[in-house]
Amino acid sequence: MDKRKLFIDGEWCEGSNAQTIEVENPATGEIVALVCCADTSDLDRALVAAERGFKVWSKTSPWERSKILSRCAALIEERMLELAVLMTLEQGKPLAESRGELDRTVDVFQWCAAEATRTYGRLLPQRQPGYRQTTIKEPVGPVAAFAPWNFPGVMFGRKIAAALGAGCSIIIKPSEESPGVSSGIVKACQDAGVPDGALNMVMGDPTMISDYLIRSPIIAKVSLTGSVAVGRKLSKLAGELLKPATMELGGHAPVLVFGDADAEKAADLTAGFKFRNAGQVCLGVSRIYVHDSVYQKFLSRFTERVEALKVGDGMLDGVTMGPLANARGVQNMEQIMSDVQARNGKTVTGGNGIVGKGHFWQPTIVIDLEHDSTLMTQEPFGPIAPIVPFSTYDEALKLANGLDYGLAAYAFTRSLDIATNVADDLEAGWIGVNNFSPALAEAPFGGVKDSGFGSEGGPEGFDAYCKTKFVSQVNMDG
Missing domain, CATH: 3.40.605.10 (Aldehyde Dehydrogenase; Chain A, domain 1)
Known part of the structure; x- marks a missing residue:
């Protein structure tokens, strides 16, 4: 050994x-x-x-x-x-x-x-x-x-x-x-x-x-x-x-998808970033807020991308999401989903562990969640994605900034005004507008x-x- x-x-x-x-x-x-x-x-x-x-x-x-x-x-x-x-x-x-x-x-x-x-x-x-x-x-x-x-x-x-x-x-x-x-x-x-x-x-x-x-x-x-x-x-x-x-x-990064954004492209990018490293990313997506006008389009495309993920041993060809790193992670996912069910949240896809020798969990999407639920207030650090609609810019910013976390935050918009405003208004040390950039050697991260x-x-x-x-x-x- x-x-x-x-x-x-x-x-x-x-x-x-x-x-x-x-x-x-x-x-x-x-x-x-x-x-x-x-x-x-x-x-x-x-x-x-x-x-x-x-x-x-x-x-x-x-x-x-x-x-x-x-x-x-x-x-x-x-x-x-x-x-x-x-x-x-x-x-x-x-x-x-x-x-x-x-x-x-x-x-x-x-x-x-x-x-x-x-x-x-x-x-x-x-x-x-x-x-x-x-x-x-x-x-x-x-x-x-x-x-x-x-x-x-x-x-x-x-x-x-x-x-x-x-x-x-x-x-x-x-x-x-x-x-x-x-x-x-x-x-x-x-x-x-x-x-x-x-x-x-x-x-x-x-x-x-x-x-x-x-x-x-x-x-x-x-x-x-x-x-x-x-x-x-x-x-x-x-x-x-x-x-x-x-x-x-730790972080609990919000993503804001505004009504003028390309909802399908935003869904593609968000799904790819959310489930990287099985969601065990401090900069990773934890809360997804989508404007009412593009909510269904975003949800449909996001679900399509998530259901296409191949879960398995990371050493195998074609695997796009590996296991959680330890048994604690699976137990945390189980506790989060228990709270989702207790609050009448709806599971669109996934929602369970995968039976076997490893610490696998299905890529999961949850909707119809209350804002004070465990998933919306505590960093999940796993492959569960909540998607919640919003109506106005002020509502979106209030939701995004409403927690004590402030590591990363993201937004999707075609509007230069909105892009400038969210960069100023989001309370986070790392902000991405229309992209998810991993930590760069030359950029401050905190x-x-x-x-x-x-x-x-x-x-x-x-x-x-x-x-x-x-x-x-x-x-x-x-």
């Missing part, structure tokens, strides 16, 4: 306590690997290594860091098929989606490699002769980062590439449910020349690890992609210790309200791993 080992100070190792966690293939129920678990002694070694690694890596020329990150990107691209297979076996998404995610991971490393050479400061205009006043960007210090299971390649890589590009060392904890591709990315970084201690990976008890790392005086910065509940706990702890944090948390704070991606995300120093220098000989 393959073991997903810890990576500490340049060495792959098992945990000191010899404990392991099973990794399940969600399509078959088969155990495909074991995860080695870290205890506090392992975390202490990782912290010492990160502190020492920071002293070396932060003094490494940005141009040399850039070259190493470029080599990381090249190695990930070279090993893409192998890594994609690991992702599909452990996480469940179709192989084509796994390869697409790894394409974006390569893109992130390439972009951060270039950005490493652009950590510019500023020369401030003189207020009086003899003064030279500048700002300097420096790496913030050793980072503790926590990555999720739903995108174990690109979200994991995004944290590593930005931290290393800025000159920080990092201790990162991937999900214990899908660690294979994360381990492969770390191996690519090691082979590319990232020095010992600059990059460390630990796994095990998430609560123990996060608490122990964040409390350490060695850690200078925290980054989490995870649930709102976990984000509250970690941001509170980081805040108490006055440590900067980036929190990319939420508002309960969906978190800070950005990953783009110069904004890179700056999160830097601190700014102001230097005022006077010429004493003048």
Whole structure:
């Protein structure tokens, strides 16, 4: 049985306590690997290594860091098929989606490699002769980062590439449910020349690890992609210790389809995006609001597209939607559908789990839902799509902005006025008008309200791993 080992100070190792966690293939129920678990002694070694690694890596020329990150990107691209297979076996998404995610991971490393050479400061205009006043960007210090299971390649890589590009060392904890591709990315970084201690990976008890790392005086910065509940706990702890944090948390993204939109094209795009990764996407579609005048046309086309999806093992040709990643996901779908039935919602298609060894759920459409139902107020994180009509722009915006989430939001319209207004009026950090763009390496990605704070991606995300120093220098000989 393959073991997903810890990576500490340049060495792959098992945990000191010899404990392991099973990794399940969600399509078959088969155990495909074991995860080695870290205890506090392992975390202490990782912290010492990160502190020492920071002293070396932060003094490494940005141009040399850039070259190493470029080599990381090249190695990930070279090993893409192998890594994609690991992702599909452990996480469940179709192989084509796994390869697409790894394409974006390569893109992130390439972009951060270039950005490493652009950590510019500023020369401030003189207020009086003899003064030279500048700002300097420096790496913030050793980072503790926590990555999720739903995108174990690109979200994991995004944290590593930005931290290393800025000159920080990092201790990162991937999900214990899908660690294979994360381990492969770390191996690519090691082979590319990232020095010992600059990059460390630990796994095990998430609560123990996060608490122990964040409390350490060695850690200078925290980054989490995870649930709102976990984000509250970690941001509170980081805040108490006055440590900067980036929190990319849950979403419940609305889609607004206005009456002037091409309803059938909107349905095609929305269906494709909604059921990507079996609906387990923080940016993904969760609530669909359609204007009365095009509601039936949209529903008909959307249903046609959903019923054409082929559900199955992501390793098989032609499969367009894989299983949910774990049994928790199926249980959550069952609870959502129980609430739908209790509130007399109507199931247009799907609505049930698929009997078998894996964690499969039918692609599902629900209509005639009350606005305070579970599906409309809590992030489903699965392949259930609610479709609700609206009558006016104000009603649509009230529904879209009516929750405490604010990660992503989308709209379809031919009107330039409506497009401009929704961009201004939607309360979300990521907005798509007439398109669903996945997170881009060069664009900031982050939420508002309960969906978190800070950005990953783009110069904004890179700056999160830097601190700014102001230097005022006077010429004493003048």
